[in-house]
Amino acid sequence: MIVRLSPRNMLLGLTTVIVLCSGVAMAQRGWWRDGPSTDRNGVPDWEIDEEFPSDMFTFVRIKYDSYGGRGRRGGSWRTDHRDSDLNFSLRLQQLTTLKVNPEPIVLELTDEELFDYPFIYIIEPGSLVFSEAEVNALRRYCLNGGFLMVDDFWGDSQYENLRWELQRVFPDRTPKEVPLSHEIFHNVYDLKEKPQVPAINSARRGYNGSIGTFERTRDGSDTSTPHYRAIYDDADRIMVFICHNTDLGDGWEREGEDQWYFEEFSVKKAYPMGINIVTYAMTH
Template sequence: MMNRRKLISWLVVTLGVVFATAAMAQRRWYRNDDISVDRRGVPTWEVDPRFKHDLFTFARVRYDSYGGRGRGGGGWRTDYPDSDLNFSLRLHQLTSLKVNPNPIILDLTDEKLFDYPFLYMIEPGALYFSEPEVEALRQYCLRGGFLMVDDFWGDAQYENLAEQLKRVFPDREPFEVPLEHEIFHCVYDMKEKPQVPAINSAFRTADGQVGTWENAWDGSDTRTPHYRAITDDEDRIMVFICHNTDLGDGWEREGEQKWYFDEFSVKRAYPMGINIVTYAMTH
């Protein structure tokens, strides 16, 4: 297990060498979300054909939202594809996991759902599950799957997510995960629960203080990050809820601003993300 100083030094050296290249690749006047055509400057890597079905694949959940945006847009595709591609690359570089260079988008009702032990869901503040999705997610989690929920701010957005998860698990309640839990220490030793703001919300004052939060539209206090969980009967985390933080922006924006990269990608977003995936894949 790395201490915080060694972690920062290791990540700065490993990730810093590609910072300039990533910055040039990601600052474009157009955006193509088809990663088979445009990987946004993120390199691919060879996969051993003997183990092509034994890879970790970053699977993003597509869902419907209130307000009519639906599956063609809306919160589910926030930060895509940059965060998914960058995070997959860093898992490949910084861990011993065998990682698929091609992340996917997945519906909860897809027949291949159970092929993917880790799911990522983003911006659930306007999320709405259909009844088939409720049943599919319940069975997925109870049969060993893991869902990470990320990037939403304030009380109103959390209440919407909690309402939808209550439909999935009517007999289980989310609880605040203490910092002592192994998910904060299983690879990188987190000294605090990390809070990552969107790149346009992060700031640093003249005296060196760092602003780590985003304002919520409902005016609620967002200065405290919350990491909540729903567990199974064996106390295994099935759903890990990252509230009042945006780890995905730390992955997506790593190549756009060096200060943001050093402060949020290196120190918070990648270490926490790697810890979460490691926990999910070993429990």
């Protein structure tokens, strides 16, 4: 049975965790590094069962060669790496019954190890271009039961780029808007709206109490509405989940830099949506 939790209960749980950690920095500096890194940037570690090393969830970020945007810290696959992945793995371990690997990893789509992991994550796909080898590998991965989450891209032109690339992967399948009634929005955290998370520098509060949740784009398109689209397999399982006009990864990475941002976006939106997505991926 999956228990549904509220963002309020999550806030209480995370607040308790932070107090118990006595001010340990939960990885908020956010500078990405080239190549492998063992630096946890203040994120607590935990032990895993050495007898069952593969019996746990591992957060897998996909590295791609094409240059994917000109955002903060260079954009492309490195954005928010590696603090986002560490923080999310920590919270998934703390807030669910999943056994989670404390060490997230980075793989290429053509890596032979890809099929060892049921969940993969691509960030900032606004200008990525898959190679033919990547197209074939991603198609095989998804049709054989894998789950791809795509995150952190804004506006019509960036979506059109991703749509074009995914059409190369799945010529006979089109992304469809996922209704709020779908279980992916309710399986652990019962979300009342599709969450929109801006980068921390784009989040804003109005004097009238309003909250700015969207980022502006160079193409001037409307980004005020978040879109969650999916590509399904023949059994109606989501195999590609597209988080457009939102940046869940920044809600994970930047959770400790500002208390208001943490409470408004990390607790209420980024972590609940992320946990729901992984729960769906691991149970379907």
